[in-house]
Amino acid sequence: MMNDSINKLTLEEIARLAGVSRSTVSRVVNNHASVRTAVRERVQQVIRETSYHPDPAARSLAGRRSGIIGLVVPRAIQFLFTDPYYPRLMQGITQSCNNNDYILSLFLFHTEDDEQKIATRVLRNQLVDGVIVSALPIDHPLVEQLLIHQLPFVMVGRPSDSPEVNFVDVDNVAGAYSAVSHLICLGYRRIATITCPPNTTVGQHRRQGYVNALNDRGLSVDESLIVEGDFTEQGGYLAMRRLIPHRPEAVFVGSDTMALGALRALRQIGLVVPRDMAIVGYDDLPSAAVSDPPLTTVRQPIRRLGAQAVENLLDILNNGPYPPRRVVTTTELIIRESCGSKPD
Amino acid sequence: MMNDSINKLTLEEIARLAGVSRSTVSRVVNNHASVRTAVRERVQQVIRETSYHPDPAARSLAGRRSGIIGLVVPRAIQFLFTDPYYPRLMQGITQSCNNNDYILSLFLFHTEDDEQKIATRVLRNQLVDGVIVSALPIDHPLVEQLLIHQLPFVMVGRPSDSPEVNFVDVDNVAGAYSAVSHLICLGYRRIATITCPPNTTVGQHRRQGYVNALNDRGLSVDESLIVEGDFTEQGGYLAMRRLIPHRPEAVFVGSDTMALGALRALRQIGLVVPRDMAIVGYDDLPSAAVSDPPLTTVRQPIRRLGAQAVENLLDILNNGPYPPRRVVTTTELIIRESCGSKPD
């Protein structure tokens, strides 16, 4: 009655206060070029004073975009979600979302039913403008579904093939290579590896790096020194137990979490790292620095990967899908105590 | 031309196919009672055949609800987000969201700017129907803001006072009490504690449980045996280093993550747990079971807390805010090796 600020703020209202039309305000809000500078500034002024924010629902109904992107974690890898890797990835993702006024929705599928039901909902509706999917087992159907529905997406980690798929990843072959090379330089010859699951590209790439490093130094690959892990601590523990009878001098473990399990297996039977066996991990999770002994490990910039994935996704949203965005960043070998050391 | 399934599916379209009006379809979709069974079934049939899903944007524009809830992690506790506690909490939350066709958005604030900007956006717009906030430092302004804006919310962990605030929590006083009592039963007398930050209710409650247990057994509280931690591994490490000169026989640590740091401090100077000092943690994170030695700890049902928070929030959304929903669940003492043991 005496104060119109009680009215809900709408474009209309801002238009009235600025003495222009609704369309003009919309243009200003959306940065459309064709608005006279004077007018633009007046409108912006009003928007600031009223601290007006456009209604996202109306926006996504009228326009085509929701301002939301999704992070999809399929059931197949849900058990990995508790790995410290994920919180860091999400930190990177949200940081970039915050910077770009985008919102992140989290889709964790627990059951097949979830996966079915929600996937449909997400894919068919314009609920999200695009999604980020973390690395998947090779040939996981999700990729194809996303492709079919033409929902823009960026994968964190590398897809198996599909030259169309956008991704951000580290060079896992090189990362593993650097770790194993370092072990060789230190004088170890009988070097084993606990791999990531072979049905993942990271599993394949890190194994390849291991093999390459051995080959390049003229060391032969002994299949009995290659044991499969499953990304989990327990998996690392079990793998190490299988490895122990083969008496490796050093082990390159495909992830820090598994390396922690491997350390536990060694400790349990009284073997001392690195005196009795050297260990190198992968990821450089926070726990790697405080394990016993501290882990030498291949650092990957997890937060940055998350942030980069978002940036690429938004770029695709704004500028179209071609060419595919494919970013490969480098790793860094962090040398701590678990690999032993010898003076040069 | 020959196949109308190419048309975008709308309420209108479903109505046409089922030979009813748009409103009727809407009623069926929203489970409004007043629809004849025969009609209802016919409509449902069509919906199934076409696998129609209502447009969430239109829905939230016309109706009042977005079908989205938020998980808010303010900057003040962002550094805790990497704690394994969070992934588990999110698993519980998403599980419950999935079951109720709700979507979770994640709001991680990294900077003050974020906090300002996004909080405004979230709070003022009907972007989310409600939010879940994880435990906050006492008197964190977020609570008041949410209250003022009347955005429904449920806190995981206990608010400082506010009888209006909905929350789910465990009985931390009792949890700590059970841990310390157990140490006393084992024969320890000189029992220290590494606390959670005192500006949190969990810090206060767990400390209270510690004090109560000592008092009830006629043991006096020695302030030099109470050291503050900050929830982090490093914090636990530093706290233990301060504690060591006072030679406690046993330490009740306010969280597993800190307990891990405490173990590291002891290991570093060659003290053996539990022979030289007994340790009990809190949370029962996965890493507690595989630490060296495995941690005796107070288990809280983190996933369940998350799921429960969502259920309460949705209940509030559907049935109004009164009475406040306040759920307190119990903890369970998990006895492993770090506390030592004596035959009865």
Added chain:
DNA sequence: GTGAAAGCGCTAACAG
């Protein structure tokens, strides 16, 4: 460069 007008797909009175 700016305004008018037509929806986006749905919910919610209001009639009947």
Added chain:
DNA sequence: CTGTTAGCGCTTTCAC
């Protein structure tokens, strides 16, 4: 119990 009718707040042609 069901249909008709207004919008929800915004984007977007299309004129001017």
